[in-house]
Amino acid sequence: MRGGLWLLLILALGGLFWWGMQRDPRELPSVLAQERRPAPDFALPLLPPYRAAWGETFRLADHLGKKPVVINFWASWCYPACYEEAPVLEAFWRRHRDQVLFVGVNFQDKELEALRFIAQFGLTFPQVYDPRGRVGVDYGVRGVPETFFIDREGRVLARHAGAVDEATLARYLEEALR
Amino acid sequence: MRWVLLLMALLLPALAQEGPPPDLPPEVFRIARELRCPVCQGESAAESNSGVAAEMRRIIAEMLREGKTEEEIKAFFVERYGEWILYAPPRRGVTLWVWVLPLLGLLLLGLGLFAYFRPRPLPKELLEEAERRLKEPPR
Numbered sequence: 585m586r587g588g589l590w591l592l593l594i595l596a597l598g599g600l601f602w603w604g605m606q607r608d609p610r611e612l613p614s615v616l617a618q619e620r621r622p623a624p625d626f627a628l629p630l631l632p633p634y635r636a637a638w639g640e641t642f643r644l645a646d647h648l649g650k651k652p653v654v655i656n657f658w659a660s661w662c663y664p665a666c667y668e669e670a671p672v673l674e675a676f677w678r679r680h681r682d683q684v685l686f687v688g689v690n691f692q693d694k695e696l697e698a699l700r701f702i703a704q705f706g707l708t709f710p711q712v713y714d715p716r717g718r719v720g721v722d723y724g725v726r727g728v729p730e731t732f733f734i735d736r737e738g739r740v741l742a743r744h745a746g747a748v749d750e751a752t753l754a755r756y757l758e759e760a761l762r
Numbered sequence: 763m764r765w766v767l768l769l770m771a772l773l774l775p776a777l778a779q780e781g782p783p784p785d786l787p788p789e790v791f792r793i794a795r796e797l798r799c800p801v802c803q804g805e806s807a808a809e810s811n812s813g814v815a816a817e818m819r820r821i822i823a824e825m826l827r828e829g830k831t832e833e834e835i836k837a838f839f840v841e842r843y844g845e846w847i848l849y850a851p852p853r854r855g856v857t858l859w860v861w862v863l864p865l866l867g868l869l870l871l872g873l874g875l876f877a878y879f880r881p882r883p884l885p886k887e888l889l890e891e892a893e894r895r896l897k898e899p900p901r
Contacts, residue, residue, distance in 0.1 A: 718817060721814070
């Protein structure tokens with residue numbers, strides 16, 4: 585009887601340990617996407633190459649409620665993930681720019697280095713500059729790169745942490761357009 | 763003169779000890795210590811040098827200046843990052859167990875110890891033996 589109790593205790597603790605080890609510590613849910621909250625608004629200055637087409641400041645609220653929006657947080661110091669996804673994002677944007685709006689949020693970076701990154705990948709979707717990273721806090725960003733998908737009603741549909749690939753972009757765009 | 767030198771030798775290291783940087787009030791660091799730095803592993807927003815932690819401290823300082831309470835500031839971060847951002851798990855729901863279990867364990871341990879060391883009546887043979895020895899005339 586006593587031995588059985590000990591065995592049960594050891595099994596229970598072992599099970600708890602095993603369950604804990606199966607969990608991915610990097611997989612942290614986004615509060616915004618979980619509750620499908622309205623995307624937090626922001627108004628940030630655009631980086632110089634985009635001012636001619638988009639104006640001095642970019643206000644998210646002006647663009648919500650029309651097309652789905654994809655917000656990508658990146659930084660030039662984020663190597664290699666941001667360097668891997670930049671060409672993917674650009675190619676996807678060029679192909680689907682009539683269906684979706686892409687916005688790049690340059691996060692806690694230096695302007696010169698951000699501009700060099702933009703030139704390196706020839707990014708044509710609007711890029712805003714957030715050296716303090718305040719908007720990142722509003723979105724609950726835990727690290728760059730992170731990509732948020734916002735549906736046509738302006739609600740956060742999903743968050744993707746880490747470099748994004750084309751299949752993921754296509755899947756969420758389809759979901760946002762539904 | 764020698765006393766002054768000695769005093770200085772004793773006091774200067776104490777003065778050099780690290781305190782919060784002077785640009786933000788210590789209250790900011792007290793609150794930041796209870797919040798996780800989102801981009802770090804096991805570091806609080808008070809200790810980390812990362813940009814996000816620095817921004818969190820600035821936000822806390824701004825909110826304090828606006829007259830926000832500590833509860834409101836914590837709620838601001840929970841709203842954005844979820845309860846994960848708090849170092850102390852909330853005292854309700856599943857995480858209530860984290861607070862209750864240690865007390866429960868202590869209680870069980872106390873009960874076990876009490877049961878183990880509880881004064882028990884001595885066995886009859888031992889008592890008889892003691893009685894017999896008492897009656898024996900001293901040698």
